[in-house]
Amino acid sequence: MDWDKLRIFHAVADAGSLTHAGDSLHLSQSAVSRQIRGLEESLNTTLFHRHARGLILTEQGELLFDATRAMNKRLEAAAARIRDSEEEAFGELRVTTTIGFGTLWLAPRLPKLYEKYPELKIDLMLEERVLDLPMREADVAIRMKEPSQSDLIRKRLMSLRMRLYASENYIKQAGEMKTIEDIGSHRLISLSPASPQVEASRALVGHLLTHDVPSLLTVNNYFGVLQAVLNDLGVGVLPDYLVEDFPSLVRVLPDFESSEVPVFLAYPEELRQSKRIMVFRDFVQDEIIAHRRRIRDAAAA
Numbered sequence: 001m002d003w004d005k006l007r008i009f010h011a012v013a014d015a016g017s018l019t020h021a022g023d024s025l026h027l028s029q030s031a032v033s034r035q036i037r038g039l040e041e042s043l044n045t046t047l048f049h050r051h052a053r054g055l056i057l058t059e060q061g062e063l064l065f066d067a068t069r070a071m072n073k074r075l076e077a078a079a080a081r082i083r084d085s086e087e088e089a090f091g092e093l094r095v096t097t098t099i100g101f102g103t104l105w106l107a108p109r110l111p112k113l114y115e116k117y118p119e120l121k122i123d124l125m126l127e128e129r130v131l132d133l134p135m136r137e138a139d140v141a142i143r144m145k146e147p148s149q150s151d152l153i154r155k156r157l158m159s160l161r162m163r164l165y166a167s168e169n170y171i172k173q174a175g176e177m178k179t180i181e182d183i184g185s186h187r188l189i190s191l192s193p194a195s196p197q198v199e200a201s202r203a204l205v206g207h208l209l210t211h212d213v214p215s216l217l218t219v220n221n222y223f224g225v226l227q228a229v230l231n232d233l234g235v236g237v238l239p240d241y242l243v244e245d246f247p248s249l250v251r252v253l254p255d256f257e258s259s260e261v262p263v264f265l266a267y268p269e270e271l272r273q274s275k276r277i278m279v280f281r282d283f284v285q286d287e288i289i290a291h292r293r294r295i296r297d298a299a300a301a
Contacts, residue, residue, distance in 0.1 A: 002038070002039065002042070004035070005035050005036075005038060006039070006064075006068055006071075007025075007068075008021065008025060008032055008035040008036065008039075009035075009036060009039055009064065009065075009068060010068040010069070010071075010072060011024055011025050012032060012036060012048070013047075013048075013055075013057055013061065013064075013065040013068070016054045016055055016056075017054050018032050018033055018036075018055070036048070043060070043064075045058075045060045046058050046060065046061075047060060047061035047064060089117040089119070089120055089275045089276050089278075090117070090119035090120060090276075091119070091120070091121060091276060092121040092122075092123060093120060093121070093122050093139055093140065093276045093277070093280060094122075094123040094125060094138045094139045094140075095122055095123065095124050095125065095138065095139065095141070095142070096125040096127070096137075096138040096140075096141045096142075097124075097125075097126060097141065097143065098126065098127075098128055098142075098143070098144060099127065099128065099221040099222070099223060100222030100223060100239065101142060101144070101239075101241075101263075102124055102126040102142075103126060103221075103222075103223045104222065104223060104226065104241075104242060105241050105242075105245070106124070106142070109287050110122065110124075112283070112287070113279075113280070113283045116279070116283075117279055120276065120279075125138055128196035128197075128221075129196075130143065133147070133149065133266060133267060133268050134149055134151055134152070134268055136268070139267060139268075139271060139274075139276070139277065140265065140267040140271075140277055140280060141265070141266050141267070142157070142263065142264070142265050142284070143263070143264055143266065144160075144198045144261050144262070144263055144264075145198065145262065145264070146264050147264060147266045151268065151269050152266045152267065152269065153266065153267055153268070153272060154264050154265065154266040155264065155265050155266075155281070155285075156262055156263070156264055157264065157265050157284065157285065157288050158241075158263050158288050158292070159260045159261060159262055159263065160239050160240050160241050160260075160261050160263060161239075161240050161257045161258050161259070161260060162198075162200055162201045162204050162237055162238070162239055162240070162257065162258035163237075163238065163239075163240050163251060163252075163257045163258070164177075164235050164236070164237060164238075164251065164252040164256060165229055165235070165236055165238050165242070165249040165250065165251055165252060166186075166229060166234065166235045166236065166249070167229060167230055167231075167232050167248060167249065168248060170229075170232040170233070170234065170235075171250055171252075174186055174234075176252075177235065177252050177253055179253075180208070180253065180256060181211060183208060183211050183212075183213055183235070184211060184212045184213065184214060186215075186234055186235050187214075187215035187216065187217060187234030187235065188208060188209075188213050188215070188216050188217070188235055188236075188237075189217045189218075189219070189225050189229055189233060189234045189235065189236035189237070190205045190208075190216075190217075190218055190219075190225065190236065190237040191205065191218065191219060191220065191221070191222070191225065191237070192218040192219065193205070193218070195218075195220045195221070198261050200259045200261045201237065201258060201261075203258065203259070204237060204257075204258040205237055208237070215234070217233060217234060222238060222239065225237065225238055226238060226242065226246070229249065230246070230248070230249075235252050239261075240257075241291070243295060244291060244294055244295055244298075265281060265284060267281075
């Protein structure tokens with residue numbers, strides 16, 4: 001069914017006159033009449049009774065007008081929401097990040113975002129594969145590497161380092177590590193060598209494995225590494241952003257850590273004005289600032 005003809009039909013039915021509908025549509029009366037005849041022919045029915053005082057809808061015309069009235073209301077509502085989206089945050093936001101960061105840092109903080117913007121619908125896509133933002137596989141990404149695509153807006157959020165951690169109970173049972181050579185008396189817990197990971201983590205684990213490591217547990221994501229460490233299984237290689245949320249972790253060998261890993265937030269250029277993107281970006285930045293402040297205050301105490 002021709003959408004343009006439906007639009008003209010709706011205007012005629014609403015105005016009750018070809019002339020008045022033509023004025024509102026900036027079309028001649030003859031052009032409007034031709035479109036109505038074409039629609040009636042395509043439907044094989046009569047939509048209007050014509051008389052001297054104007055046009056009256058037939059039964060079939062009333063059915064079609066009910067449908068176009070509902071369509072028009074939905075279109076007007078959609079247009080209003082599009083305009084309002086520059087002022088309000090609502091609707092779906094597809095966020096992609098790594099399993100570790102999304103599970104251990106981002107997800108626990110999302111209640112604060114929903115409290116401020118209850119109409120947001122966040123689709124949290126946690127995977128190590130880098131989704132293609134320009135192709136709209138996701139709306140916004142948080143990644144442990146600067147995005148390479150040129151048509152993305154990107155902002156550096158923070159830096160992290162991979163460090164060694166163990167539980168208090170494990171340290172009591174197995175003893176402290178005073179030098180890197182002491183790894184020979186402990187079980188090492190790390191990401192699997194074949195798992196996707198930042199190069200800084202891979203290099204740190206590779207260096208540890210050059211020493212004699214008698215017992216090793218590898219997991220394919222940091223959530224699993226963390227759970228093993230919290231359950232007193234050994235010394236784990238974990239990102240330092242976990243320190244605030246898991247105070248029972250004890251840092252092992254304070255001078256031993258990876259090189260710096262940058263954390264970037266990125267989104268497509270065409271979403272620059274999206275209110276959903278803006279509130280999410282600001283929320284993450286505020287949480288990171290507060291996170292840094294709490295760690296700094298704890299270290300100074």
